[in-house]
Amino acid sequence: MSDARSRMVARAAREIRPGMVVNLGIGLPTKVVNHLPADFPVCLHSENGLTGIGPTLPDETADRNLIDAGGAYVSTIPGSAFFDSVVSFSLVRSGRLDLTLLGAFEVAGNGDLANWKIPGKFSPGAGGAIELAQKARRVVVMTTHVDRKGNPKLLAACSLPLTARGCVVRIYTDMAVVDITEAGFALCELAEGVSAADVRAATGAPIAIPDTAIPTF
Amino acid sequence: MRLSDKSTTIEAAIAGIADGATVMVGGFGVPGTPFALIQELRRQGQKDLTLIKNDANEAGMGIDHLIAGGQVRKLIVTHIGLNPHAVARMNNAEIEVEFCAQGILAERIRAGGAGLQAILTDIGVDTDLAQGKQVVEMNGRRLLVETALRADVALIHAARADPFGNLAYAATARNFNVAMAMAAARVIAEAETLGPLGTLSAEAVETPGAFVDHVVALGALSEEYGIVRR
Numbered sequence: 001m002s003d004a005r006s007r008m009v010a011r012a013a014r015e016i017r018p019g020m021v022v023n024l025g026i027g028l029p030t031k032v033v034n035h036l037p038a039d040f041p042v043c044l045h046s047e048n049g050l051t052g053i054g055p056t057l058p059d060e061t062a063d064r065n066l067i068d069a070g071g072a073y074v075s076t077i078p079g080s081a082f083f084d085s086v087v088s089f090s091l092v093r094s095g096r097l098d099l100t101l102l103g104a105f106e107v108a109g110n111g112d113l114a115n116w117k118i119p120g121k122f123s124p125g126a127g128g129a130i131e132l133a134q135k136a137r138r139v140v141v142m143t144t145h146v147d148r149k150g151n152p153k154l155l156a157a158c159s160l161p162l163t164a165r166g167c168v169v170r171i172y173t174d175m176a177v178v179d180i181t182e183a184g185f186a187l188c189e190l191a192e193g194v195s196a197a198d199v200r201a202a203t204g205a206p207i208a209i210p211d212t213a214i215p216t217f
Numbered sequence: 218m219r220l221s222d223k224s225t226t227i228e229a230a231i232a233g234i235a236d237g238a239t240v241m242v243g244g245f246g247v248p249g250t251p252f253a254l255i256q257e258l259r260r261q262g263q264k265d266l267t268l269i270k271n272d273a274n275e276a277g278m279g280i281d282h283l284i285a286g287g288q289v290r291k292l293i294v295t296h297i298g299l300n301p302h303a304v305a306r307m308n309n310a311e312i313e314v315e316f317c318a319q320g321i322l323a324e325r326i327r328a329g330g331a332g333l334q335a336i337l338t339d340i341g342v343d344t345d346l347a348q349g350k351q352v353v354e355m356n357g358r359r360l361l362v363e364t365a366l367r368a369d370v371a372l373i374h375a376a377r378a379d380p381f382g383n384l385a386y387a388a389t390a391r392n393f394n395v396a397m398a399m400a401a402a403r404v405i406a407e408a409e410t411l412g413p414l415g416t417l418s419a420e421a422v423e424t425p426g427a428f429v430d431h432v433v434a435l436g437a438l439s440e441e442y443g444i445v446r447r
Contacts, residue, residue, distance in 0.1 A: 047319060048245040049389045059444050065248045065376075065388035071299070073444065082388055084395035085245070085271070086327045089320020093340065117345065123307075124298030128319035130341050165343045 001031075004174040004191055005144075010035045011189070011217040012101060012142050012172040016042055020098040021091075023047070023132055026070040028142050029101035045097060047128040049088050052080030069128065092131045100136035102129065104143040104171075106158040109184035109205045111168040113141065114160035126163065133164035145173035145202050152204030154178065154185060175199050177217065183208060189215045220381040220414055223432050230405045230431040231257040234370050238263065241326065241371040241401055242270040242280055243394035246299075249386065250279045251374040251407050252441040254433070258372075259286055267291040269326070269368060271319065271393050273303035278441055284312065293366070295319040318346060321363055323396055328365035330399025330428075335364045371401035375424070378408035379415070382429025383422040391423070398424045405431045409438065 001009070009028065013035035016022055021043045024030045033053075036042065044053040047069040054075035057063070062073035091097065106114040113133050116126040133139055146152055154171065170188075171178045176199045177189035185207040187199055196209045231254060234240065240258075244250030259282040266289050273294060274281050283289050284303055291313040297303045307314045317325065318340050328336050337360040341347055351362040373394045376387035384406055386394060398404055406424075410416075411434035 046389075048248075049391050059446055062444050063388060064442060064444050065390045067246055067248055067389055069245075071246050071445070082391060084391040085320065085323035085393050086396050089323055092320060093338075124304060125294060125296035125314075125316040126318060126344075126346070127296035127298075130318045130344060130346065131320045134340060161345045162343055 002174070007191060007217060008142065008172050008174045011177065012140070015101065015140055015170070015172075016040075016099065018042065021045055021051070021096055023092070023097050023100040023136065025100065025102040025129070025132070027103050029103065030070060030072070032101060045088075045091065046074070047085075047088055047092075049083050049085060050074070050080065051091075052077050054080065089128070089131055092128070093135045095135060095137055097132070097136040099138045099140065100132045101140050101142055102133060104141045104153060106153055106155055106160050107141050107143070107168050107171055108155055108158045109180065111166040111180045112158045113139070113163045113168050114158040115163050117161045119161065129163050133167045138169060139167045141168050141171045143171065143173055145175040145199070152202055154203045154205060154207075156205035175202060178207065181208070187214065189217050192216050220426065222380040223382050223426070223430060224380045224411060225431050225433060227253060227257045227407070227433045230254070230433050231261055233403060234258065234261075234263050236263050237265045238369040239267040239269065241368040241393075241397040242268055243371070243373045243392065243397050244274070244279065245271045245389065245392035246274075247442065247445060248388065249374050249390035249392045249394050250274060251372045252279055252439060253435055254372040254405060254407050255279055255282060256439070259283055259288070262286070262288065264288050265290045267293065269293040269322075269366060269397075271295050271322065273297040273300040275299045275445070276302045291315065293317060293322070295322050316346065323393060325363050325366040326393065326396040326400045329367035330396055333365050335362050337361070338363055366400065368397075368401040369403065371397040371404045373398050373404060373406040373424075373429075375406050375408045377410045377412070377417055378406055378432050379412055379417050379426070380432060381414060382406060382426035382432050383417050384408070384424035384426070384429065385417055385421050386423055395424060399428050403431070404429045405433065407433045407435050409435050
């Protein structure tokens with residue numbers, strides 16, 4: 001992982017507060033656990049039927065019946081619980097998830113999220129993403145600020161099919177921490193070596209820049 | 218009084234599936250996928266099947282055998298991204314794929330098992346998944362009518378069972394098995410361990426045997442049940 005990416009992951013880990021019930025999306029968001037102390041009090045939820053996700057195990061000691069929603073062989077910790085898919089999504093839809101960290105193809109200044117479908121190119125299905133985005137109490141996105149071609153992923157409006165409307169409240173990128181406010185994107189923090197002008201140039205919509213000193217991460 | 222013995226051979230259990238059947242298949246990834254029942258369905262070759270499953274397994278595993286064998290007309294699933302064969306067949310219009318939000322698929326199956334006709338939900342109301350679905354207004358909100366799902370047959374994987382069909386599951390192998398075991402006209406469970414009546418205590422039973430029609434004991438587990446090395 002690039003230095004900027006690992007700093008983004010470390011910064012996003014601070015989003016998780018003691019006592020939260022949290023679902024981490026597949027990919028980059030899963031990596032935030034590496035930045036939490038081993039005894040940090042948090043309940044991690046996996047859609048396939050587990051609360052209290054323990055450390056990932058190597059193949060040699062893995063349990064063939066114990067995976068997370070991304071297929072990684074994980075473990076239990078004291079207090080873990082198994083349940084079926086009906087119960088798992090009852091937990092999601094009834095508002096028991098304090099936080100979800102999700103990846104994104106596009107995020108709009110009004111909080112719209114697109115992260116499951118690129119028509120004609122990528123349409124494997126949404127899995128549990130729609131329910132996580134629509135029903136977690138706090139929906140936070142982790143993404144590179146621009147795509148591989150350099151195009152902004154933070155936009156005035158999503159062009160791709162939506163996962164959920166108006167759900168995202170904050171975005172962690174390799175360049176910045178950006179909040180979504182009534183007025184749209186608002187710069188909160190800058191990655192080391194990145195200027196507010198860099199962020200404005202890499203963002204596909206107006207972004208409010210504070211007059212005061214901007215913290216770095 | 219005594220509870221009946223529903224144990225049978227895998228050949229006889231699967232032979233009851235007809236061409237054109239709708240078949241629910243348990244599992245989320247490897248855990249809970251009834252690989253042996255699927256292999257027998259592949260061997261017997263029933264065609265024109267509609268499969269209801271969370272995912273399409275991975276290439277060369279589980280229901281991919283049925284897709285590759287041309288036995289599948291339609292999939293009702295939540296995510297098939299780990300199976301490029303299934304994605305390619307979908308893109309070439311060789312199979313029809315209906316996508317469902319994961320918990321809504323579970324809830325449609327649960328509704329089918331609970332004797333309900335449909336559920337109302339705001340999940341996906343602003344997305345492509347709402348296309349073609351009836352919308353109702355209630356309490357000032359737009360809600361989708363998500364119809365209940367029932368199947369002709371459900372294929373279930375249990376860790377432990379008794380001959381009456383009482384079932385218990387391992388770890389994250391519960392997933393869709395629990396709801397599917399209630400939602401089909403004919404429920405076939407394969408079990409890693411099939412013990413005499415009483416081996417599963419009443420407190421340990423997760424699916425009551427009254428929902429289950431046939432129980433098949435698995436011998437040595439095939440490689441498909443093992444750790445996937447990536």
